[in-house]
Amino acid sequence: MFRRRSNSHHDEENNEQQSESKVVELKTALGPLSGRSSKYCTDACLKRNLEARSWNVEKSKKMLEETLSWRSTFKPEEIRWHEVAVEGETGKVYRANFHDRYGRTVLILRPGKQNTTSIDNQMRHLVYLIENAILNLPEGQEQMAWLIDFTGWSFSTNVPVKSARDTINILQNHYPERLAVAFLYSPPRIFEAFWKVVKYFLDPKTFQKVKFVYTKNKDSVELMRSYFDVDNLPTEFGGKARLEYDHEEFSRLMAQDDVKAADLWGLDNKHPHGTTNGYSGAEVVPEPEFVASAAS
Known part of the structure; x- marks a missing residue:
C-alpha cells in the first residue's frame, strides 16, 4: 500500500516536472514578449494552451500566437459594459x-x-x-x-x-x-x-x-x-x-x-x-461551500 502511494506521489512529481519543462520550452519558443502580450502569457496561460494541444509545444505556440494576434485586434480587455x-x-x-x-x-x-x-x-x-x-x-x-x-x-x-x-x-x-x-x-x-x-x-x-x-x-x-x-x-x-x-x-x-x-x-x-452611469456596487449572494477538487 505504502509503496503504491509512494509511486503515485513520484508519478505526480514527474508529471509536474514534465509540465514545467514544457512551459519553459513554450516560453522559449515564443521569444521575448512585451506589453499586454507579456501580461497575458502567464505560466498558467501557457499550461492551458499546452493542455488544449496535448502538450505539443509547436501546436501550442501556433495557438498562442493566433490568440495574441486576435487579442491585439479584438482588444477584449478594453471592452466596457456601456459599449x-x-x-x-x-x-x-x-x-x-x-x-x-x-x-x-x-x-x-x-x-x-x-x-x-x-x-x-x-x-x-x-x-x-x-x-x-x-x-x-x-x-x-x-x-x-x-x-x-x-x-x-x-x-x-x-x-x-x-x-x-x-x-x-x-x-x-x-x-x-x-x-x-x-x-x-x-x-x-x-x-x-x-x-x-x-x-x-x-x-x-x-x-x-x-x-x-x-x-x-x-x-x-x-x-x-x-x-x-x-x-x-x-x-x-x-x-x-x-x-x-x-x-x-x-x-x-x-x-x-x-x-x-x-x-x-x-x-x-x-x-x-x-461617469460610471451613476451605478454603485451590487452585493452578491453568499457562495455555497466548494468541494476540494474539480470534476473533469
Missing part, C-alpha cells in the same frame, strides 16, 4: 450570482432571449462576459461553467449557425481550457437538427464537456446536483432559487467590475461622458 449593454437588456447572457460546487464562475445563456441582429456586437458582448467570468474566478480556479436555458428557443429566435461557429471558435481557440462544462438544459426536439450541424465545429475535448440535461431524466437530475447546490440553482435549471434578471442591477455590478478590469490591465477605465 455592449444593449445586448444584455433581455438577459440573454450574464454572469450568475453564484458559483458551482467547484468554485467556478457560472455564465447563464438564454438564446431564446435574443434581441439583436448584429453578430459582431453579439460576439463582443459574449467576449466581454467571458473576460468578466475569468475576472471573477476564485483564487486557484481557472474554469467556468455554462448553463444554457432553451426556454423560448425557436428557429425564429435561435442563434444562427455562423454565430454558433464564431462562439465555438473563440472559446476553443482563444480561451482554451476555460470551459469546464456546458449544460444544455431541456433543448426542444427541433434543436436536434441545429446540433447536428454545430457539433462538427467542436473539437473532441470541448465536445466531451457538453452535457444534455432533461428534467424527467433521473441521471440528468443527479448530474446537475453533483455540480450545483439546488438552493442556489435557479428553478429554470431544476433548482429552488428564483431567478429574475435585473438589467439595471447587473449593469451596476458590471460598471464596478470594469474598474477592476482596468486596474488589472493597467488601463484607464472607459465610461461614457467620464
